[in-house]
Amino acid sequence: MSGNGKGSVGTAGGLRSRAWFDNAANPDMTALYLERYLNYGLSIEELQSNRPVIGIAQTGSDLAPCNRHHVVLAQRVKDGIREAGGIPLEFPIHPIQETGKRPTAGLDRNLAYLSLVEVLYGYPIDGVVLTIGCDKTTPASLMAAATVDIPAIALSVGPMLNGWHKGERTGSGTIVWKAREMLAAGEIDYKGFIALVASSAPSTGFCNTMGTATTMNSLAEALGMSLPGSAAIPAPHRDRQECAWETGRRAVEMVRADRKPSDILTREAFLNAIRINSAIGGSTNAPIHLNAIARHMGVELTLADWEQHGGDIPLMVNLQPAGEYLGEDFFRAGGVPAVAGELLRNGLLNADALTVNGSTIGENCADAEIADRDVIRPYAAPLRENAGLMVLKGNLFDAAVMKVSVISDEFRDRFLTDPDDPMAFEAGVVVFDGPEDYHARIDDPALGIDERTILVMRGAGPNGYPGGAEVVNMRPPAALIRAGISNLPCMGDGRQSGTSGSPSILNAAPEADAGGGLALLRTGDRVRIDLLRRRADALVDADEWERRREKFVADGGYASPPSQTPWQELAREHTGQFDTGAVLEPAVKYQKIASSFGVPRDSH
Numbered sequence: 001m002s003g004n005g006k007g008s009v010g011t012a013g014g015l016r017s018r019a020w021f022d023n024a025a026n027p028d029m030t031a032l033y034l035e036r037y038l039n040y041g042l043s044i045e046e047l048q049s050n051r052p053v054i055g056i057a058q059t060g061s062d063l064a065p066c067n068r069h070h071v072v073l074a075q076r077v078k079d080g081i082r083e084a085g086g087i088p089l090e091f092p093i094h095p096i097q098e099t100g101k102r103p104t105a106g107l108d109r110n111l112a113y114l115s116l117v118e119v120l121y122g123y124p125i126d127g128v129v130l131t132i133g134c135d136k137t138t139p140a141s142l143m144a145a146a147t148v149d150i151p152a153i154a155l156s157v158g159p160m161l162n163g164w165h166k167g168e169r170t171g172s173g174t175i176v177w178k179a180r181e182m183l184a185a186g187e188i189d190y191k192g193f194i195a196l197v198a199s200s201a202p203s204t205g206f207c208n209t210m211g212t213a214t215t216m217n218s219l220a221e222a223l224g225m226s227l228p229g230s231a232a233i234p235a236p237h238r239d240r241q242e243c244a245w246e247t248g249r250r251a252v253e254m255v256r257a258d259r260k261p262s263d264i265l266t267r268e269a270f271l272n273a274i275r276i277n278s279a280i281g282g283s284t285n286a287p288i289h290l291n292a293i294a295r296h297m298g299v300e301l302t303l304a305d306w307e308q309h310g311g312d313i314p315l316m317v318n319l320q321p322a323g324e325y326l327g328e329d330f331f332r333a334g335g336v337p338a339v340a341g342e343l344l345r346n347g348l349l350n351a352d353a354l355t356v357n358g359s360t361i362g363e364n365c366a367d368a369e370i371a372d373r374d375v376i377r378p379y380a381a382p383l384r385e386n387a388g389l390m391v392l393k394g395n396l397f398d399a400a401v402m403k404v405s406v407i408s409d410e411f412r413d414r415f416l417t418d419p420d421d422p423m424a425f426e427a428g429v430v431v432f433d434g435p436e437d438y439h440a441r442i443d444d445p446a447l448g449i450d451e452r453t454i455l456v457m458r459g460a461g462p463n464g465y466p467g468g469a470e471v472v473n474m475r476p477p478a479a480l481i482r483a484g485i486s487n488l489p490c491m492g493d494g495r496q497s498g499t500s501g502s503p504s505i506l507n508a509a510p511e512a513d514a515g516g517g518l519a520l521l522r523t524g525d526r527v528r529i530d531l532l533r534r535r536a537d538a539l540v541d542a543d544e545w546e547r548r549r550e551k552f553v554a555d556g557g558y559a560s561p562p563s564q565t566p567w568q569e570l571a572r573e574h575t576g577q578f579d580t581g582a583v584l585e586p587a588v589k590y591q592k593i594a595s596s597f598g599v600p601r602d603s604h
């Protein structure tokens, strides 16, 4: 055995940490590797005792409040690892905080991924506990675990407690979009605006709505990468501490069983997650992130799978923004296992998909019952039918997604009015180039925005923004809100917050910056949206469209702002579009690197 970097597997089927710490495995280097781990109190005996070394990839910090409780939970994870005979080594990963990071946390997912791959591969780590929570922390961690493919288990930090204001539930994000409308309509002042928004964040934890955080933590569980029932436990609950301890114990067991992400993240597991995403009313960010994880795992998964496998699943979970409840209620009603149980009993999940605890999702969830049938509706009596994502295409883009579960009756009454074609409508567009342009002009009466206008946002994709920002959800002009129109359909090459309930066409690929059709669209054009035929087209004649294309190219393409940091430049050079997961394209060819390459060569 040796860690000479010549492609050898340094552990001959044993623990990869032995290539650092075992005299027999690496006589020249062991002393040098050992001594620095001894300097804070680990003993030679324990490091050479063939115990699994379990990394705890810490995403919580003062900069990342959604995940900050992981700093506390890590103590219980360590207790569990010790209890099972492992050695815990906690380390930080690049902070990702959805609301605080400018220009967008979307830019940081791939950066955190990249650095976590390097850490998991380059240090004496046999298995890892991934501490997940805030939106991008879940996909970044799972993408890295997929690439390295060492035993990995995710621990959710859990949602915040429910927010309340004047006797009403106030949900993360969802209340922000609502409060913005109230402020614009003059119903509250700025102090009231802040108080209303702050009421939605009453404790440690992640967003308590069915936004991207609850979605991705639920899907990590649906994929089999975290313990059954773990995603929905509110962060401050005692069960969350117990779950942390159990997760630590399981991490050690997974190393002993050599149970790796590649054993769990199969195509069947992804299809299960797609179906559960529809049933929970998951965020439109989910396809970007799941497709990214699948690509790094080497599993075939496309946007077409989302429609084909998730399209006809009903919305069962009554959480904001599509419904009325919040995270505490989802936990009380049974969380992900209750949803999975209903789908399993209706033959809609692959029961044989393996999970981190060594049992299948069928074994874990088949008997799970719904404890509150208003919060989690039974499969036979859902909130709405066919709640999956729709994938649209046309001359404006090759692919964009629309979340069907948030299409309101009001929207149907206002737009889907043609009795001969009740799933199609035509409308004029007003086009904004980035959120600054939108904020500066939205209340300008000269734009002529009325209750049948589509608001278009471009320059907000992975390369244009850069990072792909959640700026496509746009409130209507204040005058329209005062007249009772609280939302207009939006369309764009950026993302929309998972906490927003606007009926929107999102994640358009290719984006304007990459020469997609949105770049050629102009205010005043009419667009036809046909939900039945899955089309979105500018009603501009072909010659005129071609003339615009020629001018666009002659003018040097879309004018995105210049990069401001080295990473922005690198990300722009290497990141793909949303439909294929917006991953670092050169990273995809590195698959299962722990088994493909063994341990890296020695450091000295």
Ligand code: FES
Residues within 6 Å of the ligand: 066, 097, 098, 099, 133, 134, 135, 172, 205, 206, 207, 211, 213
């Ligand atoms: Fe971090 Fe929602 S902003 S979880």
Ligand code: MG
Residues within 6 Å of the ligand: 098, 135, 211, 212, 470, 497, 498
């Ligand atoms: Mg978000």
